[in-house]
Amino acid sequence: MTDDAYLFLVGDPATPLGASVAVVKDLGCLEMPAVRAWLDAHGVTAASPGVRLLPPEETGAIPDDAEKLPVPLTDEELSRLRHALMPGALVRVEDELLAYRDCAGERDALLARAAAVGVPPHRIVELTGEDAGTVASATRGQGRPSDPVPQQG
Template sequence: MTDDAYLFLAMSADVWQGTPLALVGELECLDTPAVLAWFTAQGVNPASAVVRIIPPEQTGLIPEDAERLPVPLSEEELERVRRATATDRVAGIEEELLAFRDSKDNRDGLLRRALAAGVPAHRIVELSGVDPATLSSASLD
């Protein structure tokens, strides 16, 4: 796993990985000389449907032959990329986990639903602020 997100080109219609960059919104890295040069070299612009972005934990999903560029993101930008990349079901659960930080109502039920939806344990801990041991006990109930 890398700490950088990646921009890549999805030149084939059967490539579903990543999120179109246009859906994520403005990112600071898009104004850097390296990223601008990459767009120029690829003959695309940031609004192109073939330009995709993927968070660090999903870089293994980038097609081997895809043109790619690592890009550093702020925490807020990375969170936007993750949410845009998540399925609707996972994104909904992640929203609930973020809201959970301010409430303890139905904690174990929410944690079990998040695990069942396929939200990785490290994301549940990150979003909800629960102790990893609490997460383990909730999954056993």
């Protein structure tokens, strides 16, 4: 396995291997002189249907005789590539997981902010569904010290 994604050519555009560069969109690597030279050498453009892209973990599927070029992708570009290769249901679930991560990553700050403006800890527990211990830990030093956090049971 390599750390680079690969651009490669397929002889038949109906081949299901890889993602079309046009589907992934806005790839910074397409501006690299080496990539432009590779495309020119093969008489294709990035929009050509036979130009495909695979993420690092799948490059072993590229046929040995295929013309290929390693290309660096940003994390965001790699995520778009992986989504382009997934069935729709998996993409939706991954999007939900990313939204959860983004929300959960701000959890402690949100809990502390709620306590700082006066939301009682027991109400934070009710509204968020978070464990009372989690709320107590995140809100320590916020709100009124006389507000106990009830234990759920």
